Amino acid sequence: MADHTTERTPFNVDTNYSGNSPVNRPAETIKMAPGKRSRKSIWEKLFSGQELLTTLTIISTLLAVFIGLALRIILKDKRWTEREKMYIRFLGDIFLRMLKMLIIPLLTCSIISAIGSLDLSLSKKIGFQSILYYVATTLFAVFQGIFWVLLIRPGKFAKDKTSYVVPVDDGKRNITTQDTLLDLARNLFPSNIIESCIVQDKTNLIYNVSDPKMSFNDLTTWNITFDTSRGTNVLGLVVFSVALGIACARLGIKARPFIETVDALGEAIMLLTKGVIWLSPFGVFFLVVSNMLEMESFSILLGQLGLYFMTVLIGLIVHGFITVPSLYLLCLRKFPFKFIMNMSPAIVTAFGTGSSSASLPVTMHCLEGANRIDQRVSRFVLPIGATINMDGTALYEAVAAIYISQVKDMELSVGQLLAVSITATMASIGAAAIPQAGLVTLVMVLDTVGLSSDNISYILAVDWLLDRFRTVVNVLGDAIGAGIVAKYSKEELLKIDEFNIGQRSDHIENARTAETWNTTPIYKFQIESTACILVNGSE
Structure with missing residues (x-):
């Protein structure tokens, strides 16, 4: 009987599916006889190709944590200036800027090419499966966060409720929950697609002392002005790319030259990405070292805010490494350990950068390379997931709001807890995929239970570190979602x-x-x- 592993696909068709079908296997695959694996082969596997990148990234992260702690202990009396921190972080910032440079072309090209090259019925199926997965996992994260914070009740164990409060900038933006939701809707439909690459629309409320109709304590009576803030309008770009991809799919053969051009640009960007990814061990090293030096005090982390920190961390670990992988096991009928291990560079990059968008190029590379997910699925699912699938952010915001209410001796009713879950889900969708964006949308959740935005100061001391962990959960959730969608779309893609x-x-x-x-x-x-x-x- 012929060995199917030596068969070649006709016309050199690129088949990046995962699975065991003969079509999905590379032509050069050779079966090894059982019992032939040696220590040398395992060593070579750890230090060659994709495994080498994973090994170097993990080693650099652990080394950065060790060096950061060592510098704090050895130079415990030294006060690091902002300039010194900037010097240490410089190479990490260069790596981060290189990743961000690739985000917009990679995001738009991936979505347009993926949707435009697929049959609309299949695009609808993949889109429906993706949205269903995103909504389900986000709700799981929110309810799990509520469960842990009500079980542990970290706010009730804070002995000194004011000593760790961080001053809030007096020039903070005045905004209501309604205005935040309306800004979210406006950003979905940008008036200028080029401008949306660099700015987002926002609402400003201005108080006029001379106007007797205005009340200083009632923001709804203030004058409304519309302005922009610096930052990429990722939601607007995603909506535009999806719409353009659908239009190209409907045009069919007429849009084929445009789709090929966009696809070629996407491949060129991925080629650049592969080069940047090999710099990730160095970039993440300097980012993590600088973050360790920027931490104000371990006593705060281990003391007054320690229980809150552990509550969020427990929720994130359970959701990211138990709940979501269990969905993978349930849907694909195989253990997710190898899949998660192959995502190590993306996970470490997410921790170092604190940004789902900045990690997007690395996540795509790991999915399509090590995990062999069809690029038509990964480039459709991941950009949308990096924008709206924020499981870690949703869990964190639910825990933070209830924790602050516990600190303020405010008991929340069942209706208020339900309102927190709904608002946290919506706020996580509207959170930009940038570092500490969840801190901004947390204002919406606090407003739902009648808490002032000033109360964010209770958690600022440890938010930067928690932001890294919740970004890891966001990225891992996106990757596992792509793996699940690829499984259920495999037959249709094979037919195409x-x-x-x-x-x-x-x-x-x-x-x-x-x-x-x-x-x-x-x-x-x-x-x-x-x-x-x-x-x-x-x-």
Whole structure:
């Protein structure tokens, strides 16, 4: 019987599916005889290719934590100046800027190419599965966060409720929950798609002392002005890219040149990404060291805010490494350990940068390379997930709001807890995929239970560190979601590839038939060129 692992796919069709179908296996796959694995092969596996990047990234992170702690202990009396911290963080910032440089072209090209090259019925199926997964996991995260904070009750154990309060900037933005939700809707539909690459729309409320109709304590009576704030409007770009991809899919063959151009640009960006990713061990090292030095005091982390910190951390660990992987096990019928291990570079990058968007190029690389997820699925699911799937943020905001209410001796009713869960879910969707964006949307959740935004000062001391952990959960949730969607879309994608192979064969046969009708040198050259291109896999 022939060994299917040596079969080659006709026309060099790129099949990046995960699974055990012969079509999905690389032509060079060779089965190893059982019992032949040696210590040398394991060593080579750890220090070659993708495994080398994973190993270096993990080692650099652990080394950064060790050096950061050592510097704090050895130089415990030294007060690090902002300039010194900036010098240490400099190379990490360069790495972060390189990643952010790739976000917009990668996000837009991925979505347009993925939707435009698929049948609309399949795009709808993948989109529905993705949204269903996002909503389910976000709700799981919120309810789990509420469960842990009500069980542990960290706010009731704070002995001194004011000593760890961090002053809030007096120039904070005055805003209501209604205005925040309206800004979210406005940003979904940007008036200028180019401008949305650099700014977001926002509402400002201005108090006029001379106007007797205004009440200083009632923000709804203040004058409304519309302004912009610096930052990429990721939601607007995603909506525009999805709409443009659907339009291209409906146009069919007419939009094919445009889709090929966008796809080529996306591949070029991914090629750049691969180069940047190999710098991640160095970039993450300097980012983590600087973060360790910026921590004000371990006594705060281990003392008054320690129980709150542990409550959030327990919720994030249970959700990110038990609940969501359990969904993977349930849906794919296989353990997720190897899948998660292959995502190590993306997980470490998420911890170092604190940004789901900045981690997006690395996440795509790990999914398509190590985990062999079809790029049409990964480039459809991940950009949207990095924008709206914020499980860690949703869990954190629910815990933070209830913790602050416990500190203020405020008992929340069942209705208020339900309001917290709904608002935390909506706020996590509206949170930009940038560091500490959850702290901004937390104002919405606090307003739901009647707490002032000034109360955010109770958790500021440890928020920067928790932000890293919840970003890890966000990125891991996106990756596992892509794996689940790829599993349920595998048959349809395989049929599309089989159809494309058949179409190419028909084109070649028609070209050869036409050659017998007209044997003039020029026409014959065109037919041969066309057949050659089709055989090489171009569409």
